[in-house]
Amino acid sequence: MLQQDIIDNISSGIIGLDADYRVRMINPSAEALLQLSEARIIGQMICELERPDVPWRATLDQAAEEGRAIVRRGLALDTRDGKPTYADIVVSPMREVAYLAFLIELQPVDRLLRINKEENLVHAQETTRTVVRGLAHEIKNPLGGIRGAAQLLARELPQGSLQEYTGIIIQEADRLRDLVDRLLGPNKQPALLPLNVHEVLEHVLQLAVVEAGERLAIVRDYDPSLPTIRGDRAQLIQALLNIVGNALQATDKQPQCALTLRSRSQRQFTIGEHRHRLVCQIDIIDNGPGIPEQITENLFAPMVSGRAEGxxxxxxxxxxxxxRHGGLLNYDSRPGETCFTIYLPMDN
Structure with missing residues (x-):
């Protein structure tokens, strides 16, 4: 129905209750906010979600008694992962809907802050790539001239130690060219084909096991209901392998690297200026010492590393x-737990 389609595409969380305070409808935004599926919450009393600072019953009683909408601001809502999310709550009594007695609107107060942070991150990424492309062009042009001159000089020099010097010049020019190419990253657009994200994760884990051996303890927390996504398999493996490799290096002085790979779906999720109906969320979590505070602001900039040899x-x-996949790479870090999160659209 049109009304249901409208409700499903509203970015605010919407929950409908009957007169007994039982959940009768919930939209995808509310499911994502509470990290609860429709099948799990339908029929439950909303009061079962209650915590000390979210007085569902008292608020519903007040709305029913006074016959008007009641607003509660900045309340902490429990989520499945144990991390509270803060939201403004509006509870409105309904008079003209047969099976609904109350309508609850959930508006996360940290949503705008998160979107703003991610927009800034995307813009910073684009700025960095523009600067790197310009710098690469300025470096590679004279490098080509230096290499060509060294080759011509080598032809004019007699055989012997002098040609060793021109060989060093050529080798170092090639090394710098390769470094610049690595700064630019993949030089072609991804070939987007249907793929199973869990198969990609398992391939990355196989490579990690070869490198780390018994020191690696793996926890898989996959959502088997995830549909296929469109992506470039080789490039996504490279992206994930870089993150997992960092986790192994960060824990190289620990007796064990505990690595958790988790997959989830998120609905009505905003990446930059685009809101996607459905995205795939991939978390890579390690038990390392965390990201040094002095590099957190520039973590994704080229040549920034927390290790002297990195x-x-x-x-x-x-x-x-x-x-390039239209996604977002973000992170959250504290001593003993670092989580890199990849968001990839599933509606393209």
Missing amino acids: TGLGLSISQSIVH
């Missing part, structure tokens, strides 16, 4: 690949 290119390349 090149700082892995995350930059991963970010570029995800961005």
Whole structure:
């Protein structure tokens, strides 16, 4: 029905209750906010979700008694992962709908902050890529001239130690060219084909096991109901492998690397300026010491690394690949737990 289609596409969470305070309808935005499926919550009393600072029953009683909408601001809602999300709640009594007695609107107060942060991240990524492309052009042109001159000089020099010097010049010019190419990341647009994201994750884990051996403890937390996504398999493997490789390196001084790979779907999710009906969320979580605070603001910039021997290119390349898929790469880090999250649209 048209009305149901409208409700399903509203970005605010909508929950409908009957006179006994039981859930009779819920839209995808509310499911995503509470991390509860429609099948799991329909028929339950909303009061079963109650926590001390979200007085569902008292608010519903007041709305019924006074016959008007009641607003509660900045309340913490429980979610399935145990992390509360903060939202403004509007409880309105209904008079003209047969099976609904109350309508609850959930508007996450941190939603605008998250969207703004992610928009800034996307813009920063685009700015960085523009700067790197310009820098690469300025570097590769003189490098080509240096290499060509060294080759011509090598032909004029007698055989012996002098040609060793021209060989060094050529080798170093090639090394710098390769470094610039790595800064640019993949030089072709992804070939988007249907693929199973779990098959990609399992392939990455196989490679990680080969590298880390018994030191790696893996936890798989997959959502088997995820549909196929459209992506470039080779590029996504590279993006994920860079993140997993960082996790292994971050925990190399620990007796064990605990690695969790989790997949979920998110509905009505905004990436940059686009709101997607459905996105695939991939979390890569490790038990490392966390990201050094001094590099958090520039973590995805090329040549930024928390290790003295690191090149700082892995995350930059991963970010570029995800961005070319129309997705977003984000992270959350604290000592003992670092989580990199990839969001990939599933509605393209």
